[in-house]
Amino acid sequence: xxxxxxxxxxxxxxxxxxxxxxxxxxxxxxxxxxxxxxxxxxxxxxxxxxxxxxxxxxxxxxxxxxxxxxxxxxxxxxxxxxxxxxxxxxxxxxxxxxxxxxxxxxxxxxxxxxxxxxxxxxxxxxxxxxxxxxxxxxxxxxxxxxxxxxxxxxxxxxxxx
Numbered sequence: 395x396x397x398x399x400x401x402x403x404x405x406x407x408x409x410x411x412x413x414x415x416x417x418x419x420x421x422x423x424x425x426x427x428x429x430x431x432x433x434x435x436x437x438x439x440x441x442x443x444x445x446x447x448x449x450x451x452x453x454x455x456x457x458x459x460x461x462x463x464x465x466x467x468x469x470x471x472x473x474x475x476x477x478x479x480x481x482x483x484x485x486x487x488x489x490x491x492x493x494x495x496x497x498x499x500x501x502x503x504x505x506x507x508x509x510x511x512x513x514x515x516x517x518x519x520x521x522x523x524x525x526x527x528x529x530x531x532x533x534x535x536x537x538x539x540x541x542x543x544x545x546x547x548x549x550x551x552x553x554x555x
Contacts, residue, residue: 403553403554407486410483410489411479413546416546417504418478418479420538420542421478421541422538423541424541440470443519448466477512480511482546485546489554501543501548502543502544504543505543508546
């Protein structure tokens with residue numbers, strides 16, 4: 395029976411991709427809930443990052459300012475989804491090393507990895523500097539990423555059982 399169960403488990407990379415998608419949905423839900431409750435606007439750092447990359451590469455996203463801004467917004471969102479999926483796949487690779495940790499701690503690791511994976515490039519490009527963030531900004535950034543990590547770890551675990 396063990397062999398039969400093992401044969402039906404979701405392959406690790408597919409499980410990581412699905413877990414990353416679920417985690418990304420959780421991150422977005424927590425972020426949009428925060429925006430709804432507090433009335434704060436969406437962050438512009440994803441679009442600012444795309445604009446910075448646009449300048450560094452010499453690529454134009456459109457001659458019309460509105461069209462270029464809309465494309466930056468779309469690309470910024472797609473990069474966030476890609477980062478969530480990619481972190482889920484990276485989680486699948488890291489899973490053997492993380493197995494000894496309790497599931498909640500694995501979730502924290504996944505959430506922090508997602509946070510670094512998104513904030514890191516923005517910091518390197520000079521779009522943001524987390525060292526200057528007030529505590530409220532850290533909280534608004536970490537809570538959705540921790541939700542991402544918890545959901546990613548739990549879904550991955552469920553798919554691999």
